[in-house]
Amino acid sequence: MTRPAETRAAVLVDYEKPLEVRSLPVPPPEPKAAIVKVEATTMCGTDVHIWRGEYAAAGLSKLPLVPGHEIVGRIAELGSERTVDALNRPLAEGDLVAWSYAWCGSCYWCTLAKQPTACENARMYGWGPADKAPYITGGFAEYAYIMPPCSIVKVPEGLDPAVAASATCAFRTIIHGYEKIGRIETHETVVVQGSGPVGLYALAFAIQSGARQTIMIGAPEARLDIARRWGADVVLDVQNGDPATRREQVLELTDGRGADLVVECSGANAAFVEGMDLVRRGGRYLIIGASEPRPVEIRPTYFNLRQLTVAGTMSGDVSHYYRALTFLRDHQDRFSFGDLLGSRYSLDQVGEALDGMESMREIKPVIIP
Numbered sequence: 406m407t408r409p410a411e412t413r414a415a416v417l418v419d420y421e422k423p424l425e426v427r428s429l430p431v432p433p434p435e436p437k438a439a440i441v442k443v444e445a446t447t448m449c450g451t452d453v454h455i456w457r458g459e460y461a462a463a464g465l466s467k468l469p470l471v472p473g474h475e476i477v478g479r480i481a482e483l484g485s486e487r488t489v490d491a492l493n494r495p496l497a498e499g500d501l502v503a504w505s506y507a508w509c510g511s512c513y514w515c516t517l518a519k520q521p522t523a524c525e526n527a528r529m530y531g532w533g534p535a536d537k538a539p540y541i542t543g544g545f546a547e548y549a550y551i552m553p554p555c556s557i558v559k560v561p562e563g564l565d566p567a568v569a570a571s572a573t574c575a576f577r578t579i580i581h582g583y584e585k586i587g588r589i590e591t592h593e594t595v596v597v598q599g600s601g602p603v604g605l606y607a608l609a610f611a612i613q614s615g616a617r618q619t620i621m622i623g624a625p626e627a628r629l630d631i632a633r634r635w636g637a638d639v640v641l642d643v644q645n646g647d648p649a650t651r652r653e654q655v656l657e658l659t660d661g662r663g664a665d666l667v668v669e670c671s672g673a674n675a676a677f678v679e680g681m682d683l684v685r686r687g688g689r690y691l692i693i694g695a696s697e698p699r700p701v702e703i704r705p706t707y708f709n710l711r712q713l714t715v716a717g718t719m720s721g722d723v724s725h726y727y728r729a730l731t732f733l734r735d736h737q738d739r740f741s742f743g744d745l746l747g748s749r750y751s752l753d754q755v756g757e758a759l760d761g762m763e764s765m766r767e768i769k770p771v772i773i774p
């Protein structure tokens with residue numbers, strides 16, 4: 406595979422405007438960098454938020470930008486010092502790989518705290534800018550640049566590249582969250598709030614971890630159907646019924662105690678408030694999805710008097726990428742992960758894909774550049 410001088414990319418030039426397919430330079434890789442030919446990029450809800458400009462004021466997204474951060478690609482060219490993946494396995498041209506974000510490796514969070522996902526110098530994919538080297542850091546392009554600090558992991562054989570791509574945001578975040586909140590015991594009831602990709606992956610992980618009972622709270626029906634097929638014991642539709650009724654149902658299913666673990670994957674403040682009332686005394690609440698900037702009222706006594714453990718995580722380090730990919734490969738017969746994927750779109754159709762995601766017509770559109 407040879408590296409072309411230029412690549413086609415879907416570029417966001419102005420927020421909330423159609424993306425423009427443009428030609429961008431493909432720079433030669435620095436010694437520890439690599440160039441990949443993108444095999445598949447799945448769309449994340451965050452791509453829609455970026456498109457709307459919701460992170461522009463905070464300076465997080467920088468125009469022009471190539472969106473897309475759930476990417477797998479085949480190595481087209483390796484930098485002279487990039488010879489192995491994160492597991493020390495040799496890398497060669499043509500290998501299908503995923504890669505972590507670029508964390509600096511030298512700040513307090515990267516070193517002392519061992520929490521690279523909180524790195525103060527993080528560089529993420531799909532946030533721009535595309536007018537400065539290395540230009541092609543987003544997945545809505547034929548080629549992408551893996552920056553030197555990123556860890557690379559090979560995608561296991563026998564996994565659909567689009568399914569693998571979906572692991573690189575949604576699922577690795579869930580693995581990170583479960584690691585932080587502690588293992589699921591076989592007598593426990595797990596409630597998952599939100600039936601989008603993150604929630605459905607959270608459900609699959611809880612089931613595979615041996616949870617005694619899983620309860621999915623979400624919508625719309627097509628997503629709840631996937632939850633049922635994957636083995637959720639109880640499915641509650643948020644479009645039918647109110648929080649008080651759902652709380653009654655959860656209490657009934659747990660001998661009046663509430664869930665041992667509630668996992669918030671919904672994004673809505675209302676779900677957070679509801680979830681607090683679904684956790685049993687002494688239980689755990691994992692917050693993954695919350696994305697509304699507006700505050701909600703919290704009574705501090707809720708935490709100490711009810712002895713709750715509350716944790717929040719975002720993103721994941723390379724170990725979570727590896728574990729997510731391995732889980733998908735090992736358990737794809739039990740869970741039809743492909744059900745999460747939507748239609749396949751070319752670079753010229755990225756606008757349609759964004760529309761499908763925004764209107765919830767699609768769970769996870771796939772961009773095949």
Ligand SMILES: [Zn+2]
Nearest residue numbers: 449451574575
């Ligand atoms: Zn994402």
Ligand SMILES: [Zn+2]
Nearest residue numbers: 509512515524
């Ligand atoms: Zn750092």
